[in-house]
């Protein structure tokens with residue numbers, strides 16, 4: 268397993284780097300290098316801590332100072348004022364910081380509106396509040412600052428700086444190993460899906476709230492532990508030293524520079540920034556630190572928003588060559604600076620090579636599409652199995668005729684707008700229901716209610732006999748409801764295959780990644796996207812994106828599939844192809860509700876038609892009877908049939 272192999276690698280890296288301190292004098296390594304490495308390790312831990320939440324899940328935080336501050340003050344106050352053993356204060360600091368993180372997360376993640384800049388503002392407020400609290404509370408700081416006593420440490424560790432280096436190394440390696448493990452497990456996939464399209468992830472079965480809480484807790488734990496060591500490093504903790512904007516600014520620049528979606532990004536970013544900073548200070552340009560940081564951030568956002576890591580992975584050898592060449596030439600010429608200057612020049616050359624605009628990444632190979640086993644001429648016949656079948660357990664999901672969805676007197680109001688008004692409806696296993704009605708009649712609202720994206724204002728709803736009112740969308744997905752969106756919302760950072768694998772991993776019958784990827788191929792074949800499995804969503808057209816929505820939806824193994832205008836914006840040939848796919852999905856045993864304006868399509872596909880008008884149920888029955896109902900013609904067909912010529 269990747270995660271287990273990788274963790275062994277981290278143990279080796281830890282031991283190798285620890286040896287530098289233990290045998291520093293024997294190796295002739297000047298203390299200066301160890302202090303610099305210690306600083307870099309502190310920032311590696313902090314940037315990695317920030318990245319687990321903000322990079323992986325996309326919840327951008329300005330509150331890193333709060334976790335560092337809580338960690339630093341816990342160690343300073345417990346050790347300096349109450350004589351608690353330093354080694355005990357470190358885990359306590361980590362736990363306090365994690366508890367703070369969970370409180371912030373518990374407040375912010377409950378509400379959907381606390382996303383994006385609102386979440387960033389909330390996290391920005393937290394260190395300010397803590398700073399004010401520490402300043403006025405004499406038990407903590409009282410505006411005086413707190414001295415941190417130096418703990419005893421074994422003689423073999425050498426001097427205090429060696430000891431500090433080893434502590435920072437331990438926390439940094441644990442942090443990076445944790446980030447690595449998260450990235451390569453379900454946890455990391457869940458966070459990536461949250462970053463790309465949170466509502467979709469939730470609808471596919473990802474328990475988004477739980478994963479965000481876990482992520483912020485990890486951020487708090489690491490941030491607090493590293494903050495505890497920071498207290499030891501600075502020796503005298505003040506409000507300004509921990510709760511200011513410097514720490515969040517640095518971790519953001521480091522992670523953005525290195526790359527936010529990969530565990531190695533913050534490591535790379537932290538090392539590069541610490542080296543640049545150190546050389547600026549050594550050259551007497553200390554005051555330029557923030558100017559340089561700001562400039563780097565501005566350039567990066569434009570030039571390489573995906574960060575150095577992604578570029579480095581694409582062309583590692585030119586970067587290594589630039590590093591070796593520039594460092595080597597400067598060393599041979601020996602006309603300027605110290606060995607560290609030469610090395611940093613080499614690093615900057617490598618960064619320039621990595622960032623240099625080059626050819627775009629090779630686009631995914633497009634295999635020719637698999638032959639379509641469905642005879643498009645059959646459109647209009649609603650029975651019969653054709654072509655591929657869904658993976659196991661995909662026969663009738665529910666006994667034929669069994670009530671799968673039951674809505675009773677369901678209403679949903681938006682202020683004064685009655686989007687749905689007392690609708691009662693039953694869906695039975697094996698049906699393919701066309702849900703139609705004029706614009707604004709409440710079709711999407713009904714889909715949102717059944718999938719859990721919205722809660723009804725009143726009424727009851729059950730799926731497969733289970734009450735779903737108030738149930739989180741991911742739980743409703745596990746009960747057996749899946750949906751597509753009118754505007755496709757793929758996970759942009761994942762391949763087409765992995766978009767589908769995600770749904771399998773978190774769906775009704777969760778599978779591990781490797782099995783999910785294999786099964787994803789079958790789902791893609793059903794919608795005829797197998798030839799695009801390796802493509803990114805950005806490389807496929809609208810029709811293919813709609814089909815991807817369907818593949819992802821069936822991958823959760825739903826009992827009921829809600830297709831919300833899945834044919835919108837398609838040309839006639841694409842519509843026919845999509846209709847064939849819908850027919851194939853239905854033939855595999857999934858009950859389908861299709862919201863569609865094209866009545867020709869509804870007539871061809873549906874076994875039953877439900878008409879909504881102004882939020883109320885207008886008609887419900889077999890297509891022929893419903894379409895000839897005078898009320899339906901008056902309310903809907905008259906206008907639309909005329910307007911669309913259908």
Ligand SMILES: Nc1ncnc2c1ncn2[C@@H]1O[C@H](COP(=O)(O)OP(=O)(O)OP(=O)(O)O)[C@@H](O)[C@H]1O
Pocket residue numbers: 681684685686704705706707708709710711712713
């Ligand atoms: N989030 C919301 N806030 C306020 N009003 C809303 C919201 N969502 C829907 N509505 C209103 O509820 C009514 C029903 O909207 P809904 O989108 O369900 O209709 P629809 O039948 O799907 O329409 P269309 O065919 O145009 O997609 C409309 O008047 C719409 O403006």
